[in-house]
Amino acid sequence: MEKIRFDKSNSFEELVKLHQEKVLNTCFRFVKNKEDAEDLAQDVFVEVYNHINSFRGDAKLSTWIYQISVNKSLDFIRKKKRKKRFAFVLSLAGFRDEEKELQLSTPANPHTDLEQKERIHILNQAINLLPENQKVAITLSKFEGFSNKEITEIMGTSVSAVDSLLHRAKNKLQKKLYQFYEKHL
Amino acid sequence: MIRKEKIEQEVQKTLQSFKQAERLKSNPFFYTRLKNRIENLHSKKQKIRGWEFAGRVLKPALLLLIIALNIFSATLFFKYKTQDYINREQLLDFLGHELTLDYNQYNPNFLINE
Numbered sequence: 001m002e003k004i005r006f007d008k009s010n011s012f013e014e015l016v017k018l019h020q021e022k023v024l025n026t027c028f029r030f031v032k033n034k035e036d037a038e039d040l041a042q043d044v045f046v047e048v049y050n051h052i053n054s055f056r057g058d059a060k061l062s063t064w065i066y067q068i069s070v071n072k073s074l075d076f077i078r079k080k081k082r083k084k085r086f087a088f089v090l091s092l093a094g095f096r097d098e099e100k101e102l103q104l105s106t107p108a109n110p111h112t113d114l115e116q117k118e119r120i121h122i123l124n125q126a127i128n129l130l131p132e133n134q135k136v137a138i139t140l141s142k143f144e145g146f147s148n149k150e151i152t153e154i155m156g157t158s159v160s161a162v163d164s165l166l167h168r169a170k171n172k173l174q175k176k177l178y179q180f181y182e183k184h185l
Numbered sequence: 186m187i188r189k190e191k192i193e194q195e196v197q198k199t200l201q202s203f204k205q206a207e208r209l210k211s212n213p214f215f216y217t218r219l220k221n222r223i224e225n226l227h228s229k230k231q232k233i234r235g236w237e238f239a240g241r242v243l244k245p246a247l248l249l250l251i252i253a254l255n256i257f258s259a260t261l262f263f264k265y266k267t268q269d270y271i272n273r274e275q276l277l278d279f280l281g282h283e284l285t286l287d288y289n290q291y292n293p294n295f296l297i298n299e
Contacts, residue, residue, distance in 0.1 A: 013216055020211045028209050038212060045219050046226065119202040126199075142203040170200075177196040185192055 012052075016045055019062060022144065023069045029139045030073035032124065040076055044069045063153040066146070070136055070154055126176045134169035137162055 023044050028037035047068050055064055127135055136155060140146040146154065151162045212218070 016216050016219060020215050021209075024209050024211050024215075034209060037209065038215070041211075041215070042219055042222060046223060049223055050226075116202060116205055119199045120206050123199050123202055123206075143206055173200065174196060177199050178192060181192045181195045185188070185195060 012049060015048070015061070015065075019065050020045070023065060026066060026069045026140070026144055027073045029143045030070070030135075031076055036076065040072050041069070043072055047072075059153045063150060066140075066150075067154045067156070070140070074132065074136070122177070122180060123173075126173050126180070129176055130169055130172055134165050134172065137165040138169040138173070141166055 020041060024037055024041040027040040027044070028034065031037050031040060044065065048065055055061065059067075127138060130138065133155070137151055140151050140154060141148070148159060148162050148166070152159050155162065157165075
């Protein structure tokens with residue numbers, strides 16, 4: 001029993017080391033905050049550890065891990081939105097939330113060109129305006145470089161549905177960005 | 186026309202910036218933190234399991250005990266209730282036995298006879 005546990009923990013360590021960066025970045029693309037992304041990545045691997053025995057093996061293990069990452073990130077965003085709505089209702093009712101969230105975009109690379117940073121910021125904002133499934137598809141495809149087949153497995157849809165989601169997402173992004181630059185250029 | 190081209194150029198540049206988006210490097214203590222978290226969760230789970238086991242055994246035992254007590258008190262109740270109300274003779278007979286009265290006292294008509 002001890003041997004099995006030892007083996008499990010050894011292979012689990014390898015598994016974590018292999019996927020931690022991609023899981024972290026996948027979560028970061030959705031939550032846009034380093035600390036939250038790290039916490040979520042930890043949650044993802046805790047779930048993987050707890051449910052590894054129930055993994056059916058229909059898909060690749062990595063796909064399953066990224067599926068958990070996406071689901072956890074989306075749940076986190078939904079909870080955050082709910083909290084925001086509740087705080088708004090409270091503020092309307094006269095209860096003020098003293099603790100405001102600090103929203104600073106801290107770049108990982110300070111040498112990144114300012115213009116480029118601004119473009120990425122605008123792009124992120126435009127992606128946030130997309131419907132949830134389009135947002136997931138374009139984030140996984142463009143930021144994390146997943147293939148359409150992998151996205152199909154992560155999202156649990158068909159290849160044609162992913163193709164269509166990506167196509168619509170790109171068109172919508174283009175439209176939103178055009179409208180934005182029309183106003184601000 | 187020039188403005189439109191400029192906007193389109195900017196849109197394309199923005200769309201191409203997917204690849205330049207910052208990538209996070211994972212914390213070197215990520216696995217250590219994760220391991221600690223899993224161990225903590227595991228020990229908490231074991232404690233909860235202990236309580237669950239106690240609950241699983243104690244709850245039915247307590248329930249059975251309550252049911253048994255109820256059945257016992259119900260049988261006692263009905264037993265004496267039927268004995269009480271069959272007729273006056275039987276009641277006196279029962280009381281006589283319970284209180285171990287002598288024959289004269291046990292005879293329900295001893296006072297009348299005198």
